[in-house]
Amino acid sequence: MATPKSFTFPFPVTCHAFNKDRSQVAVCPNTNIVHIYKKDGNQWTQTHTLTEHDLLVTDIDWAPESDRIVTCSQDKNAYVWNFDGQNWKPTLVHLRLNRAATCVKWSPFEDKFAVGSGSRCISVCYFGEDNDWWVSKHIKKPIMSTVLSLDWHPNNVLLAAGSADMKARVFSAYIKGVDQKPSPSVWGEKLPFNTLCGEFTNPCGGWIHSVAFSPSGDGIAWLGHDASLSIAYPGHDYLVNIRTNNLPYLTMVWAAEDKIIAAGHDCCPVLFQGDADGWKFVKSLDEGHERKDLSVSSAFNKFRQMDIRGSSSGSSQPTELKTTHQNSIIQMRVYSGDRDDVKQISTSAKDGRLVIWDLAL
Numbered sequence: 001m002a003t004p005k006s007f008t009f010p011f012p013v014t015c016h017a018f019n020k021d022r023s024q025v026a027v028c029p030n031t032n033i034v035h036i037y038k039k040d041g042n043q044w045t046q047t048h049t050l051t052e053h054d055l056l057v058t059d060i061d062w063a064p065e066s067d068r069i070v071t072c073s074q075d076k077n078a079y080v081w082n083f084d085g086q087n088w089k090p091t092l093v094h095l096r097l098n099r100a101a102t103c104v105k106w107s108p109f110e111d112k113f114a115v116g117s118g119s120r121c122i123s124v125c126y127f128g129e130d131n132d133w134w135v136s137k138h139i140k141k142p143i144m145s146t147v148l149s150l151d152w153h154p155n156n157v158l159l160a161a162g163s164a165d166m167k168a169r170v171f172s173a174y175i176k177g178v179d180q181k182p183s184p185s186v187w188g189e190k191l192p193f194n195t196l197c198g199e200f201t202n203p204c205g206g207w208i209h210s211v212a213f214s215p216s217g218d219g220i221a222w223l224g225h226d227a228s229l230s231i232a233y234p235g236h237d238y239l240v241n242i243r244t245n246n247l248p249y250l251t252m253v254w255a256a257e258d259k260i261i262a263a264g265h266d267c268c269p270v271l272f273q274g275d276a277d278g279w280k281f282v283k284s285l286d287e288g289h290e291r292k293d294l295s296v297s298s299a300f301n302k303f304r305q306m307d308i309r310g311s312s313s314g315s316s317q318p319t320e321l322k323t324t325h326q327n328s329i330i331q332m333r334v335y336s337g338d339r340d341d342v343k344q345i346s347t348s349a350k351d352g353r354l355v356i357w358d359l360a361l
Helices: 296-309
Strands: 005-008 015-018 024-028 034-040 043-050 057-062 069-073 078-083 088-092 101-106 112-117 122-128 133-139 147-152 158-163 167-172 196-201 208-213 220-224 228-233 238-243 249-256 259-264 270-275 278-284 329-338 341-349 353-358
Touching: 015 057, 015 329, 015 341, 024 043, 024 057, 043 088, 069 101, 088 133, 101 147, 112 147, 112 158, 122 158, 158 220, 167 208, 167 220, 196 220, 196 228, 208 259, 220 249, 220 259, 228 259, 238 278, 249 329, 259 329
Parallel strands: 057 101, 147 208, 208 249
Antiparallel strands: 005 353, 015 024, 024 034, 034 043, 057 069, 069 078, 078 088, 101 112, 112 122, 122 133, 147 158, 158 167, 158 208, 167 196, 208 220, 220 228, 228 238, 249 259, 249 341, 259 270, 270 278, 329 341, 341 353
16 A cells, blocks of 8 residues: 655644635534635645634535535534635625534535534534525434534435434435435435434444444444444344454444544554445554553553652653554545545544555455
8 A cells, every 4th residue: 555645834733724726625623613724835834814713623525516615613503615716705604503602514516515413413414595605404203312423425415423312324315406306215215304214223332423324325333432343234134243353433434335444542543444235344454553652551651650759740751652643633624536436535633634545455
């Protein structure tokens, strides 16, 4: 596998999104602002700053065709940003939330987007021509806790959601006047708004950090806080749960119909492979995936000595990982390739690094 390309920013990168030709990237430094960087050779140069939010920005998505950015925040708001040739102009979205917005995702046709929240609901947003602004409809029942992740089906109507109530669900987000009637699929035929098309419980407990449809849309995968990956195929009445000994995964992408890449607190992307007949862990994508000290007893002894000595640190040397990332990977995105044949992915992490990985799978 080719050596990954790493770019370092002077702040933790909690979320990121590229434009269509990957010449610009929007990043959040774990604050209420978003920075826009433009690629200049092998470096990134800051060009704009988006400052409309009052509290922490929780997610960003950049629509490739319409070139619009949507951001959401703990201030319970979302903004759609349009570039006028010189500056990015925000348009407030009428979310109608009473808790923080947690995640946001443009639909495949870019005519609407969904926002998850701590209000135990999802705001499905579309542009209201009559009012000349972005309005929303709520998906509520049977969500019982914070929505942590979202993903759209290729048909632009079905929406997957993972939440802190340990459930992964598939809803219809059909908007009359916006969407065309979708073709029948394994998820159902009649799909009025807020129809629950599928509900899956994480087999071993734990909230759902990430959820994603397969490239065909016939399968769904999710990551649980129990460091597990689950895949369900409604058409085959099949569900598999892969438990690992790693730290919890936080983010993932389908690299192909039979490949999933996940990453999280272990600081390195890993590959799973399979189909409706079975899935398995394959390998780490980072050749140096190994901590310098993996011994549980040595870690215990270190903290015991710190306690005995009344010291806050057992060593003057910081912990160093033999991985490209040095802290938790928060977000992963497709960088190049088609939905069913991903060539490269990008990852951002708390260590301030944005890394591009070539997938020689």
